[in-house]
Amino acid sequence: MAEKVLIYSRFPKSMMARFAERFELLDTGGKPAREVFPAEELNGIRAMLTAGGSPLGAEAMDLFPKLGAIVCYGTGYDGVDIKAAASRNIAVGHSPGANAASVADIAMTLMLATTRRILVADQYVRSGDWAASKQSPMMRPQAGMPGRRIGVFGMGEIGRKIAARCAAFESEVGYFSRTRYDLPYQYFPTLEALADWCSVLMIAVRAGAETHHVVNADILKRLGADGYVVNISRGSVIDEKALVAALTDKTIAGAGLDVFEKEPHAPDALTALPNVVLAPHIGGHTLDSHVAMQNCVLANLTAFFEGKPLPYAVKSA
Protein backbone atom coordinates (compact mmCIF):
# COMPACT_ATOMS: atom_id res chain seq x y z
CA MET A 1 0.00 0.00 0.00
CA ALA A 2 1.25 3.46 -0.87
CA GLU A 3 2.47 5.63 2.00
CA LYS A 4 0.35 8.66 2.80
CA VAL A 5 1.69 12.20 2.32
CA LEU A 6 -0.22 15.27 3.49
CA ILE A 7 -0.13 18.15 0.99
CA TYR A 8 -0.08 20.97 3.51
CA SER A 9 0.06 24.03 1.18
CA ARG A 10 -1.89 24.94 -1.91
CA PHE A 11 -0.18 23.53 -5.02
CA PRO A 12 -1.51 23.18 -8.57
CA LYS A 13 -2.60 19.57 -9.22
CA SER A 14 -0.24 19.35 -12.21
CA MET A 15 2.75 19.88 -9.91
CA MET A 16 1.63 16.96 -7.72
CA ALA A 17 1.18 14.45 -10.54
CA ARG A 18 4.57 12.75 -10.17
CA PHE A 19 4.11 12.39 -6.40
CA ALA A 20 0.65 10.87 -6.84
CA GLU A 21 2.23 8.02 -8.81
CA ARG A 22 4.27 6.99 -5.77
CA PHE A 23 2.30 8.10 -2.73
CA GLU A 24 -1.28 8.45 -1.56
CA LEU A 25 -1.74 12.21 -1.38
CA LEU A 26 -4.05 13.88 1.14
CA ASP A 27 -4.42 17.29 -0.45
CA THR A 28 -5.64 20.07 1.87
CA GLY A 29 -5.63 22.59 -0.98
CA GLY A 30 -4.04 24.97 1.51
CA LYS A 31 -7.00 24.80 3.93
CA PRO A 32 -6.58 23.79 7.59
CA ALA A 33 -6.05 20.01 7.51
CA ARG A 34 -8.67 19.37 10.21
CA GLU A 35 -11.35 20.97 8.05
CA VAL A 36 -10.57 18.66 5.14
CA PHE A 37 -9.67 15.31 6.70
CA PRO A 38 -10.95 13.37 9.74
CA ALA A 39 -8.75 13.37 12.85
CA GLU A 40 -8.02 9.63 12.72
CA GLU A 41 -6.54 10.04 9.25
CA LEU A 42 -4.37 12.99 10.29
CA ASN A 43 -3.22 11.18 13.43
CA GLY A 44 -1.46 8.62 11.23
CA ILE A 45 0.31 11.15 8.99
CA ARG A 46 4.10 10.66 9.01
CA ALA A 47 5.19 12.99 6.19
CA MET A 48 3.96 16.25 4.71
CA LEU A 49 4.82 18.35 1.69
CA THR A 50 4.70 22.11 2.16
CA ALA A 51 5.70 25.37 0.50
CA GLY A 52 8.74 26.59 2.43
CA GLY A 53 7.25 30.04 2.91
CA SER A 54 3.98 28.81 4.48
CA PRO A 55 3.89 29.25 8.28
CA LEU A 56 4.41 25.91 10.03
CA GLY A 57 5.11 26.28 13.75
CA ALA A 58 5.18 24.08 16.83
CA GLU A 59 1.42 24.20 17.34
CA ALA A 60 0.73 23.07 13.78
CA MET A 61 3.27 20.25 14.10
CA ASP A 62 1.59 19.02 17.25
CA LEU A 63 -1.63 18.38 15.33
CA PHE A 64 0.17 15.42 13.74
CA PRO A 65 1.46 13.16 16.53
CA LYS A 66 3.31 10.77 14.21
CA LEU A 67 4.87 13.44 11.97
CA GLY A 68 8.48 12.54 11.13
CA ALA A 69 9.24 14.51 7.98
CA ILE A 70 8.42 17.98 6.64
CA VAL A 71 9.46 18.22 3.00
CA CYS A 72 9.53 21.69 1.42
CA TYR A 73 8.94 22.10 -2.31
CA GLY A 74 11.74 24.47 -3.33
CA THR A 75 14.80 25.92 -1.69
CA GLY A 76 13.26 28.07 1.05
CA TYR A 77 12.12 26.79 4.43
CA ASP A 78 11.62 30.12 6.23
CA GLY A 79 8.01 29.29 7.19
CA VAL A 80 9.09 26.18 9.09
CA ASP A 81 10.06 26.48 12.76
CA ILE A 82 13.29 24.50 12.45
CA LYS A 83 13.96 24.38 16.20
CA ALA A 84 10.45 23.13 16.92
CA ALA A 85 10.90 20.42 14.30
CA ALA A 86 14.29 19.37 15.69
CA SER A 87 12.98 19.13 19.25
CA ARG A 88 10.18 16.86 17.99
CA ASN A 89 12.62 14.72 16.00
CA ILE A 90 10.96 15.80 12.74
CA ALA A 91 13.34 15.85 9.75
CA VAL A 92 13.04 18.87 7.43
CA GLY A 93 13.97 18.58 3.76
CA HIS A 94 14.10 20.99 0.84
CA SER A 95 15.47 21.25 -2.72
CA PRO A 96 18.78 23.09 -2.41
CA GLY A 97 19.92 24.74 -5.60
CA ALA A 98 17.36 22.96 -7.78
CA ASN A 99 15.79 26.23 -8.85
CA ALA A 100 18.88 28.46 -8.59
CA ALA A 101 19.31 29.13 -12.33
CA SER A 102 15.61 29.71 -12.85
CA VAL A 103 15.44 32.16 -9.92
CA ALA A 104 18.61 33.96 -10.99
CA ASP A 105 17.08 34.30 -14.45
CA ILE A 106 13.91 35.94 -13.12
CA ALA A 107 16.13 38.33 -11.15
CA MET A 108 17.87 39.31 -14.40
CA THR A 109 14.52 39.53 -16.19
CA LEU A 110 13.12 41.87 -13.54
CA MET A 111 16.28 44.00 -13.45
CA LEU A 112 16.35 44.45 -17.22
CA ALA A 113 12.59 44.92 -17.52
CA THR A 114 12.66 47.57 -14.79
CA THR A 115 15.79 49.50 -15.80
CA ARG A 116 14.90 49.42 -19.52
CA ARG A 117 11.24 50.22 -18.66
CA ILE A 118 9.87 47.45 -20.83
CA LEU A 119 6.26 47.73 -19.57
CA VAL A 120 6.17 51.42 -20.49
CA ALA A 121 7.92 50.72 -23.79
CA ASP A 122 5.46 47.99 -24.74
CA GLN A 123 2.48 50.15 -23.82
CA TYR A 124 3.94 53.08 -25.79
CA VAL A 125 3.97 50.91 -28.93
CA ARG A 126 0.61 49.14 -28.35
CA SER A 127 -1.31 52.32 -27.53
CA GLY A 128 -0.32 53.96 -30.81
CA ASP A 129 1.46 56.79 -28.94
CA TRP A 130 4.71 55.94 -30.71
CA ALA A 131 3.05 56.06 -34.13
CA ALA A 132 1.48 59.41 -33.15
CA SER A 133 4.94 60.71 -32.12
CA LYS A 134 3.65 61.46 -28.63
CA GLN A 135 6.34 62.14 -26.07
CA SER A 136 6.68 59.69 -23.23
CA PRO A 137 8.38 61.11 -20.14
CA MET A 138 9.57 57.67 -19.13
CA MET A 139 11.33 57.05 -22.44
CA ARG A 140 14.24 59.37 -21.71
CA PRO A 141 17.57 57.54 -21.91
CA GLN A 142 18.69 55.76 -18.77
CA ALA A 143 21.96 54.27 -17.58
CA GLY A 144 22.93 51.05 -19.35
CA MET A 145 24.48 47.86 -18.00
CA PRO A 146 28.17 48.42 -18.88
CA GLY A 147 29.83 49.95 -15.84
CA ARG A 148 26.64 49.83 -13.77
CA ARG A 149 27.30 48.87 -10.16
CA ILE A 150 25.21 45.92 -9.13
CA GLY A 151 25.12 44.86 -5.51
CA VAL A 152 24.18 41.27 -4.70
CA PHE A 153 22.86 40.72 -1.18
CA GLY A 154 23.47 37.07 -0.31
CA MET A 155 26.07 34.89 -2.07
CA GLY A 156 24.48 31.44 -2.06
CA GLU A 157 23.85 29.48 -5.23
CA ILE A 158 21.32 31.99 -6.54
CA GLY A 159 23.47 35.01 -5.66
CA ARG A 160 26.45 33.50 -7.49
CA LYS A 161 24.42 32.85 -10.60
CA ILE A 162 23.08 36.41 -10.55
CA ALA A 163 26.62 37.76 -10.15
CA ALA A 164 27.95 35.66 -13.06
CA ARG A 165 25.14 36.85 -15.32
CA CYS A 166 25.65 40.51 -14.39
CA ALA A 167 29.39 40.22 -15.07
CA ALA A 168 28.57 39.06 -18.63
CA PHE A 169 26.62 42.32 -19.08
CA GLU A 170 29.90 44.21 -18.47
CA SER A 171 28.60 45.52 -15.13
CA GLU A 172 30.61 45.91 -11.95
CA VAL A 173 29.51 43.43 -9.30
CA GLY A 174 29.83 43.77 -5.53
CA TYR A 175 28.26 41.73 -2.74
CA PHE A 176 27.50 41.55 0.94
CA SER A 177 26.95 38.30 2.80
CA ARG A 178 27.84 37.03 6.27
CA THR A 179 30.76 35.14 4.77
CA ARG A 180 33.42 36.56 2.44
CA TYR A 181 34.16 34.12 -0.38
CA ASP A 182 37.02 33.70 -2.82
CA LEU A 183 35.09 35.24 -5.71
CA PRO A 184 36.06 37.85 -8.33
CA TYR A 185 33.58 40.42 -6.96
CA GLN A 186 34.14 43.29 -4.55
CA TYR A 187 33.12 42.36 -0.99
CA PHE A 188 31.35 44.86 1.26
CA PRO A 189 31.32 44.22 5.00
CA THR A 190 27.82 45.65 5.57
CA LEU A 191 24.58 46.01 3.67
CA GLU A 192 24.84 49.77 4.20
CA ALA A 193 28.23 49.91 2.48
CA LEU A 194 26.92 47.83 -0.42
CA ALA A 195 23.87 50.11 -0.80
CA ASP A 196 26.09 53.22 -0.78
CA TRP A 197 28.20 51.74 -3.59
CA CYS A 198 25.65 50.11 -5.91
CA SER A 199 22.78 51.42 -8.02
CA VAL A 200 20.93 48.10 -8.34
CA LEU A 201 20.42 45.96 -5.23
CA MET A 202 19.67 42.32 -6.02
CA ILE A 203 18.22 40.56 -2.97
CA ALA A 204 19.22 36.90 -2.98
CA VAL A 205 19.67 36.33 0.75
CA ARG A 206 18.01 33.46 2.62
CA ALA A 207 14.99 34.76 4.50
CA GLY A 208 14.73 34.40 8.26
CA ALA A 209 14.43 36.32 11.50
CA GLU A 210 17.83 38.02 11.06
CA THR A 211 16.98 39.32 7.58
CA HIS A 212 13.42 40.47 8.38
CA HIS A 213 12.95 44.02 7.00
CA VAL A 214 16.71 44.61 6.71
CA VAL A 215 16.11 46.40 3.41
CA ASN A 216 14.49 49.41 5.06
CA ALA A 217 14.04 53.14 4.40
CA ASP A 218 17.69 53.82 5.22
CA ILE A 219 19.05 51.24 2.75
CA LEU A 220 16.70 52.47 0.02
CA LYS A 221 17.84 56.06 0.59
CA ARG A 222 21.46 54.94 0.18
CA LEU A 223 20.65 53.49 -3.26
CA GLY A 224 19.64 56.95 -4.38
CA ALA A 225 17.42 58.45 -7.05
CA ASP A 226 18.95 56.28 -9.80
CA GLY A 227 18.68 53.20 -7.65
CA TYR A 228 16.70 50.00 -8.20
CA VAL A 229 15.77 47.08 -5.97
CA VAL A 230 15.12 43.58 -7.26
CA ASN A 231 13.78 40.96 -4.84
CA ILE A 232 13.52 37.26 -5.72
CA SER A 233 14.14 35.97 -2.18
CA ARG A 234 11.19 36.54 0.18
CA GLY A 235 8.95 39.53 0.70
CA SER A 236 9.88 39.64 4.39
CA VAL A 237 13.42 40.89 3.60
CA ILE A 238 12.05 44.27 2.48
CA ASP A 239 10.02 46.67 4.59
CA GLU A 240 7.26 46.86 1.95
CA LYS A 241 5.74 50.08 3.32
CA ALA A 242 9.12 51.80 3.19
CA LEU A 243 9.58 50.50 -0.37
CA VAL A 244 6.22 51.88 -1.51
CA ALA A 245 7.10 55.24 0.04
CA ALA A 246 10.54 55.30 -1.62
CA LEU A 247 9.05 54.42 -5.02
CA THR A 248 6.26 56.97 -4.66
CA ASP A 249 8.44 59.92 -3.66
CA LYS A 250 11.22 58.92 -6.13
CA THR A 251 13.78 58.23 -3.40
CA ILE A 252 14.65 55.34 -5.73
CA ALA A 253 13.94 54.93 -9.46
CA GLY A 254 12.19 51.58 -9.53
CA ALA A 255 11.79 48.00 -8.34
CA GLY A 256 11.36 44.52 -9.76
CA LEU A 257 9.57 42.15 -7.38
CA ASP A 258 8.82 38.45 -7.61
CA VAL A 259 7.96 38.17 -3.91
CA PHE A 260 5.76 40.07 -1.47
CA GLU A 261 5.19 40.22 2.27
CA LYS A 262 1.71 38.67 2.19
CA GLU A 263 1.49 36.49 -0.91
CA PRO A 264 -0.55 36.26 -3.03
CA HIS A 265 -1.49 39.82 -2.04
CA ALA A 266 0.53 42.72 -3.47
CA PRO A 267 -0.56 45.97 -1.79
CA ASP A 268 -2.69 48.35 -3.87
CA ALA A 269 -0.15 51.12 -3.28
CA LEU A 270 2.43 48.96 -5.07
CA THR A 271 0.29 47.71 -7.95
CA ALA A 272 -0.69 51.30 -8.76
CA LEU A 273 2.94 52.36 -9.39
CA PRO A 274 4.31 52.75 -12.94
CA ASN A 275 7.97 52.28 -11.97
CA VAL A 276 7.73 48.65 -10.82
CA VAL A 277 7.62 45.31 -12.58
CA LEU A 278 5.72 42.66 -10.61
CA ALA A 279 5.66 38.88 -10.92
CA PRO A 280 3.58 36.31 -8.98
CA HIS A 281 6.47 34.40 -7.35
CA ILE A 282 7.46 32.61 -10.57
CA GLY A 283 11.22 32.57 -9.95
CA GLY A 284 11.46 28.80 -9.79
CA HIS A 285 8.63 28.32 -12.25
CA THR A 286 10.35 26.67 -15.22
CA LEU A 287 10.06 23.10 -16.46
CA ASP A 288 13.70 22.23 -15.63
CA SER A 289 13.42 23.75 -12.21
CA HIS A 290 10.16 21.92 -11.35
CA VAL A 291 11.64 18.59 -12.44
CA ALA A 292 14.75 19.21 -10.34
CA MET A 293 12.70 20.27 -7.30
CA GLN A 294 10.38 17.27 -7.68
CA ASN A 295 13.41 14.97 -7.85
CA CYS A 296 14.53 16.32 -4.45
CA VAL A 297 11.05 15.88 -2.98
CA LEU A 298 10.80 12.29 -4.24
CA ALA A 299 14.29 11.46 -2.96
CA ASN A 300 13.49 12.95 0.46
CA LEU A 301 10.14 11.18 0.83
CA THR A 302 11.46 7.84 -0.42
CA ALA A 303 14.44 7.93 1.96
CA PHE A 304 12.21 8.88 4.90
CA PHE A 305 9.77 6.02 4.37
CA GLU A 306 12.75 3.64 4.04
CA GLY A 307 13.96 4.83 7.44
CA LYS A 308 17.03 6.61 6.00
CA PRO A 309 18.23 10.19 6.55
CA LEU A 310 16.86 12.77 4.10
CA PRO A 311 19.36 13.24 1.23
CA TYR A 312 18.34 16.91 0.94
CA ALA A 313 17.93 17.83 4.59
CA VAL A 314 17.90 21.42 5.80
CA LYS A 315 21.42 21.81 7.21
CA SER A 316 20.56 23.73 10.36
CA ALA A 317 17.76 21.31 11.28
Place this chain on the structure above:
Amino acid sequence: MAEKVLIYSRFPKSMMARFAERFELLDTGGKPAREVFPAEELNGIRAMLTAGGSPLGAEAMDLFPKLGAIVCYGTGYDGVDIKAAASRNIAVGHSPGANAASVADIAMTLMLATTRRILVADQYVRSGDWAASKQSPMMRPQAGMPGRRIGVFGMGEIGRKIAARCAAFESEVGYFSRTRYDLPYQYFPTLEALADWCSVLMIAVRAGAETHHVVNADILKRLGADGYVVNISRGSVIDEKALVAALTDKTIAGAGLDVFEKEPHAPDALTALPNVVLAPHIGGHTLDSHVAMQNCVLANLTAFFEGKPLPYAVKSA
Protein backbone atom coordinates in the same frame (compact mmCIF):
# COMPACT_ATOMS: atom_id res chain seq x y z
CA MET B 1 31.35 81.09 -38.17
CA ALA B 2 29.98 77.65 -37.30
CA GLU B 3 29.59 75.18 -40.16
CA LYS B 4 26.03 74.26 -41.11
CA VAL B 5 24.71 70.70 -40.63
CA LEU B 6 21.33 69.63 -41.95
CA ILE B 7 19.40 67.42 -39.50
CA TYR B 8 17.70 65.22 -42.07
CA SER B 9 15.69 62.85 -39.82
CA ARG B 10 13.47 63.48 -36.85
CA PHE B 11 15.52 63.50 -33.63
CA PRO B 12 14.56 64.69 -30.14
CA LYS B 13 16.08 68.13 -29.49
CA SER B 14 17.84 66.80 -26.37
CA MET B 15 19.87 64.40 -28.53
CA MET B 16 21.05 67.30 -30.71
CA ALA B 17 22.20 69.56 -27.86
CA ARG B 18 25.89 68.63 -28.03
CA PHE B 19 25.98 69.14 -31.81
CA ALA B 20 24.34 72.55 -31.51
CA GLU B 21 27.30 73.71 -29.40
CA ARG B 22 29.66 73.09 -32.31
CA PHE B 23 27.61 73.51 -35.48
CA GLU B 24 24.72 75.55 -36.83
CA LEU B 25 21.93 73.00 -37.09
CA LEU B 26 19.23 73.22 -39.76
CA ASP B 27 16.63 70.89 -38.26
CA THR B 28 14.00 69.56 -40.70
CA GLY B 29 12.21 67.69 -37.92
CA GLY B 30 11.98 64.82 -40.38
CA LYS B 31 9.98 66.84 -42.93
CA PRO B 32 11.15 67.26 -46.55
CA ALA B 33 14.01 69.79 -46.35
CA ARG B 34 12.61 71.93 -49.18
CA GLU B 35 9.41 72.50 -47.18
CA VAL B 36 11.36 73.79 -44.19
CA PHE B 37 14.32 75.72 -45.62
CA PRO B 38 14.78 77.95 -48.69
CA ALA B 39 16.60 76.47 -51.67
CA GLU B 40 19.60 78.83 -51.44
CA GLU B 41 20.27 77.61 -47.93
CA LEU B 42 20.03 73.95 -48.90
CA ASN B 43 22.24 74.50 -51.95
CA GLY B 44 25.13 75.34 -49.64
CA ILE B 45 24.69 72.31 -47.34
CA ARG B 46 27.87 70.19 -47.18
CA ALA B 47 27.05 67.77 -44.36
CA MET B 48 23.91 66.14 -43.00
CA LEU B 49 23.03 64.02 -39.97
CA THR B 50 20.49 61.26 -40.54
CA ALA B 51 19.05 58.16 -38.90
CA GLY B 52 20.65 55.22 -40.71
CA GLY B 53 17.30 53.57 -41.33
CA SER B 54 15.70 56.61 -43.03
CA PRO B 55 15.54 56.27 -46.84
CA LEU B 56 18.18 58.42 -48.50
CA GLY B 57 18.65 57.62 -52.17
CA ALA B 58 20.32 59.19 -55.22
CA GLU B 59 17.42 61.55 -55.90
CA ALA B 60 17.45 62.93 -52.37
CA MET B 61 21.23 63.40 -52.50
CA ASP B 62 20.94 65.37 -55.71
CA LEU B 63 18.82 67.98 -53.92
CA PHE B 64 22.03 69.08 -52.17
CA PRO B 65 24.62 69.89 -54.87
CA LYS B 66 27.47 70.53 -52.40
CA LEU B 67 26.79 67.53 -50.15
CA GLY B 68 30.05 65.86 -49.12
CA ALA B 69 29.19 63.93 -45.97
CA ILE B 70 26.25 61.86 -44.74
CA VAL B 71 26.69 61.07 -41.07
CA CYS B 72 24.39 58.42 -39.56
CA TYR B 73 23.49 58.56 -35.85
CA GLY B 74 24.00 54.96 -34.76
CA THR B 75 25.45 51.82 -36.29
CA GLY B 76 23.02 51.15 -39.14
CA TYR B 77 23.15 52.82 -42.56
CA ASP B 78 20.71 50.59 -44.43
CA GLY B 79 18.56 53.55 -45.56
CA VAL B 80 21.50 55.18 -47.33
CA ASP B 81 22.22 54.25 -50.96
CA ILE B 82 25.94 53.65 -50.44
CA LYS B 83 26.71 53.24 -54.16
CA ALA B 84 24.92 56.47 -55.05
CA ALA B 85 26.89 58.27 -52.33
CA ALA B 86 30.21 56.82 -53.52
CA SER B 87 29.56 57.81 -57.15
CA ARG B 88 28.87 61.38 -55.98
CA ASN B 89 32.01 61.42 -53.82
CA ILE B 90 29.90 61.74 -50.66
CA ALA B 91 31.50 60.20 -47.58
CA VAL B 92 29.19 58.14 -45.33
CA GLY B 93 29.91 57.83 -41.63
CA HIS B 94 28.27 55.98 -38.74
CA SER B 95 28.95 54.94 -35.13
CA PRO B 96 30.25 51.38 -35.30
CA GLY B 97 29.89 49.45 -32.09
CA ALA B 98 29.02 52.52 -30.03
CA ASN B 99 25.64 51.10 -29.10
CA ALA B 100 26.53 47.38 -29.25
CA ALA B 101 26.23 46.67 -25.51
CA SER B 102 23.03 48.66 -25.19
CA VAL B 103 21.44 46.87 -28.17
CA ALA B 104 22.62 43.45 -26.97
CA ASP B 105 21.06 44.26 -23.60
CA ILE B 106 17.67 45.08 -25.11
CA ALA B 107 17.87 41.78 -27.02
CA MET B 108 18.38 39.97 -23.71
CA THR B 109 15.62 42.03 -22.08
CA LEU B 110 13.17 41.12 -24.86
CA MET B 111 14.16 37.45 -24.83
CA LEU B 112 13.73 37.12 -21.06
CA ALA B 113 10.56 39.24 -20.95
CA THR B 114 9.03 37.13 -23.73
CA THR B 115 10.08 33.65 -22.60
CA ARG B 116 9.27 34.36 -18.93
CA ARG B 117 6.03 36.14 -19.98
CA ILE B 118 6.70 39.16 -17.83
CA LEU B 119 3.86 41.29 -19.27
CA VAL B 120 1.34 38.59 -18.44
CA ALA B 121 2.94 38.03 -15.04
CA ASP B 122 2.82 41.72 -14.16
CA GLN B 123 -0.79 42.02 -15.27
CA TYR B 124 -1.70 38.89 -13.29
CA VAL B 125 -0.42 40.58 -10.10
CA ARG B 126 -1.77 44.08 -10.82
CA SER B 127 -5.26 42.94 -11.80
CA GLY B 128 -5.74 41.10 -8.52
CA ASP B 129 -6.17 37.76 -10.33
CA TRP B 130 -3.25 36.31 -8.37
CA ALA B 131 -4.75 37.38 -5.05
CA ALA B 132 -8.07 35.87 -6.18
CA SER B 133 -6.27 32.58 -7.05
CA LYS B 134 -7.56 32.78 -10.62
CA GLN B 135 -5.86 30.45 -13.05
CA SER B 136 -3.82 32.04 -15.81
CA PRO B 137 -3.33 29.79 -18.84
CA MET B 138 -0.09 31.59 -19.73
CA MET B 139 1.46 30.98 -16.32
CA ARG B 140 2.16 27.29 -16.95
CA PRO B 141 5.87 26.50 -16.53
CA GLN B 142 8.03 27.05 -19.58
CA ALA B 143 11.52 26.01 -20.60
CA GLY B 144 14.27 27.85 -18.72
CA MET B 145 17.57 29.24 -19.94
CA PRO B 146 19.97 26.43 -18.89
CA GLY B 147 20.36 24.13 -21.88
CA ARG B 148 18.14 26.25 -24.09
CA ARG B 149 19.44 26.48 -27.65
CA ILE B 150 19.86 30.07 -28.72
CA GLY B 151 20.66 30.85 -32.33
CA VAL B 152 22.35 34.16 -33.12
CA PHE B 153 21.88 35.38 -36.69
CA GLY B 154 24.79 37.71 -37.47
CA MET B 155 28.08 37.69 -35.54
CA GLY B 156 29.14 41.36 -35.56
CA GLU B 157 29.79 43.30 -32.38
CA ILE B 158 26.16 43.08 -31.24
CA GLY B 159 25.88 39.37 -32.07
CA ARG B 160 29.02 38.61 -30.07
CA LYS B 161 27.75 40.48 -27.05
CA ILE B 162 24.41 38.66 -27.24
CA ALA B 163 26.22 35.32 -27.49
CA ALA B 164 28.45 36.09 -24.48
CA ARG B 165 25.44 37.09 -22.40
CA CYS B 166 23.47 33.96 -23.36
CA ALA B 167 26.44 31.75 -22.48
CA ALA B 168 26.40 33.24 -18.96
CA PHE B 169 22.78 32.06 -18.65
CA GLU B 170 24.03 28.47 -19.14
CA SER B 171 22.37 28.26 -22.55
CA GLU B 172 23.79 26.58 -25.65
CA VAL B 173 24.72 29.14 -28.30
CA GLY B 174 24.93 28.60 -32.06
CA TYR B 175 25.22 31.11 -34.88
CA PHE B 176 24.96 31.67 -38.59
CA SER B 177 26.76 34.44 -40.42
CA ARG B 178 28.42 34.76 -43.82
CA THR B 179 31.81 34.30 -42.14
CA ARG B 180 32.75 31.55 -39.72
CA TYR B 181 34.78 32.96 -36.81
CA ASP B 182 37.09 31.44 -34.22
CA LEU B 183 34.48 31.59 -31.47
CA PRO B 184 33.37 29.04 -28.85
CA TYR B 185 29.90 28.70 -30.38
CA GLN B 186 28.55 26.13 -32.80
CA TYR B 187 28.56 27.43 -36.40
CA PHE B 188 25.71 26.64 -38.78
CA PRO B 189 26.29 27.08 -42.52
CA THR B 190 22.73 28.28 -43.27
CA LEU B 191 19.95 30.18 -41.54
CA GLU B 192 17.72 27.15 -42.14
CA ALA B 193 20.10 24.85 -40.25
CA LEU B 194 20.32 27.34 -37.37
CA ALA B 195 16.52 27.62 -37.19
CA ASP B 196 16.17 23.81 -37.16
CA TRP B 197 18.58 23.61 -34.24
CA CYS B 198 17.60 26.55 -32.01
CA SER B 199 14.47 27.47 -30.06
CA VAL B 200 15.24 31.19 -29.77
CA LEU B 201 16.41 33.08 -32.87
CA MET B 202 18.20 36.34 -32.04
CA ILE B 203 18.40 38.56 -35.13
CA ALA B 204 21.56 40.69 -35.00
CA VAL B 205 22.45 40.75 -38.69
CA ARG B 206 23.17 43.96 -40.59
CA ALA B 207 20.12 44.94 -42.64
CA GLY B 208 20.35 45.31 -46.39
CA ALA B 209 19.05 43.99 -49.70
CA GLU B 210 20.47 40.50 -49.10
CA THR B 211 18.80 40.13 -45.69
CA HIS B 212 15.40 41.57 -46.69
CA HIS B 213 12.65 39.21 -45.42
CA VAL B 214 15.09 36.32 -44.94
CA VAL B 215 13.30 35.41 -41.72
CA ASN B 216 10.18 34.18 -43.49
CA ALA B 217 7.38 31.66 -42.93
CA ASP B 218 9.74 28.74 -43.59
CA ILE B 219 12.32 29.86 -41.01
CA LEU B 220 9.60 30.51 -38.42
CA LYS B 221 8.14 27.05 -38.99
CA ARG B 222 11.58 25.52 -38.39
CA LEU B 223 11.76 27.23 -34.96
CA GLY B 224 8.66 25.28 -33.96
CA ALA B 225 5.88 25.65 -31.44
CA ASP B 226 8.32 26.33 -28.57
CA GLY B 227 10.26 28.81 -30.68
CA TYR B 228 10.81 32.52 -30.15
CA VAL B 229 12.13 35.29 -32.39
CA VAL B 230 13.87 38.40 -31.06
CA ASN B 231 14.69 41.21 -33.48
CA ILE B 232 16.87 44.19 -32.54
CA SER B 233 18.35 44.71 -36.04
CA ARG B 234 15.88 46.16 -38.54
CA GLY B 235 12.24 45.35 -39.23
CA SER B 236 13.08 44.58 -42.87
CA VAL B 237 14.89 41.34 -41.94
CA ILE B 238 11.59 39.70 -40.93
CA ASP B 239 8.60 39.17 -43.19
CA GLU B 240 6.27 40.89 -40.71
CA LYS B 241 3.07 39.42 -42.20
CA ALA B 242 4.48 35.91 -41.93
CA LEU B 243 5.50 36.66 -38.33
CA VAL B 244 2.00 37.85 -37.38
CA ALA B 245 0.55 34.70 -38.95
CA ALA B 246 3.03 32.43 -37.13
CA LEU B 247 2.31 34.13 -33.80
CA THR B 248 -1.45 34.02 -34.34
CA ASP B 249 -1.69 30.34 -35.28
CA LYS B 250 0.94 29.33 -32.67
CA THR B 251 3.47 28.13 -35.25
CA ILE B 252 5.90 29.78 -32.82
CA ALA B 253 5.43 30.63 -29.14
CA GLY B 254 6.31 34.31 -29.10
CA ALA B 255 8.40 37.25 -30.23
CA GLY B 256 10.28 40.19 -28.77
CA LEU B 257 10.62 43.11 -31.18
CA ASP B 258 12.45 46.41 -30.91
CA VAL B 259 12.17 47.11 -34.66
CA PHE B 260 9.38 47.06 -37.23
CA GLU B 261 9.05 47.27 -41.00
CA LYS B 262 7.44 50.72 -41.07
CA GLU B 263 8.53 52.57 -37.94
CA PRO B 264 7.04 54.11 -35.93
CA HIS B 265 4.06 52.01 -37.02
CA ALA B 266 3.61 48.54 -35.55
CA PRO B 267 0.75 46.76 -37.33
CA ASP B 268 -2.52 46.38 -35.40
CA ALA B 269 -2.39 42.62 -35.91
CA LEU B 270 0.88 42.60 -33.97
CA THR B 271 -0.06 45.00 -31.19
CA ALA B 272 -3.18 42.93 -30.48
CA LEU B 273 -1.18 39.79 -29.70
CA PRO B 274 -0.59 38.64 -26.09
CA ASN B 275 2.55 36.59 -26.87
CA VAL B 276 4.79 39.45 -27.95
CA VAL B 277 6.82 42.11 -26.14
CA LEU B 278 7.21 45.30 -28.16
CA ALA B 279 9.63 48.21 -27.79
CA PRO B 280 9.83 51.49 -29.77
CA HIS B 281 13.36 51.00 -31.22
CA ILE B 282 15.10 51.76 -27.92
CA GLY B 283 18.00 49.32 -28.36
CA GLY B 284 20.65 52.01 -28.43
CA HIS B 285 18.69 54.26 -26.10
CA THR B 286 20.92 54.43 -23.01
CA LEU B 287 22.98 57.35 -21.72
CA ASP B 288 26.32 55.61 -22.35
CA SER B 289 25.29 54.58 -25.80
CA HIS B 290 24.08 58.07 -26.78
CA VAL B 291 27.31 59.63 -25.56
CA ALA B 292 29.37 57.10 -27.51
CA MET B 293 27.28 57.58 -30.68
CA GLN B 294 27.48 61.37 -30.34
CA ASN B 295 31.25 61.12 -29.97
CA CYS B 296 31.38 59.31 -33.33
CA VAL B 297 29.11 61.91 -34.97
CA LEU B 298 31.21 64.81 -33.65
CA ALA B 299 34.47 63.13 -34.74
CA ASN B 300 33.05 62.45 -38.22
CA LEU B 301 31.69 65.99 -38.72
CA THR B 302 34.83 67.67 -37.34
CA ALA B 303 37.14 65.62 -39.58
CA PHE B 304 34.97 66.29 -42.63
CA PHE B 305 34.97 70.07 -42.18
CA GLU B 306 38.76 69.93 -41.67
CA GLY B 307 39.08 68.18 -45.01
CA LYS B 308 40.14 64.85 -43.46
CA PRO B 309 38.73 61.34 -44.03
CA LEU B 310 35.90 60.32 -41.69
CA PRO B 311 37.32 58.39 -38.72
CA TYR B 312 34.13 56.28 -38.53
CA ALA B 313 33.42 55.79 -42.23
CA VAL B 314 31.10 53.07 -43.50
CA LYS B 315 33.56 50.46 -44.74
CA SER B 316 31.84 49.54 -47.97
CA ALA B 317 31.31 53.18 -48.96
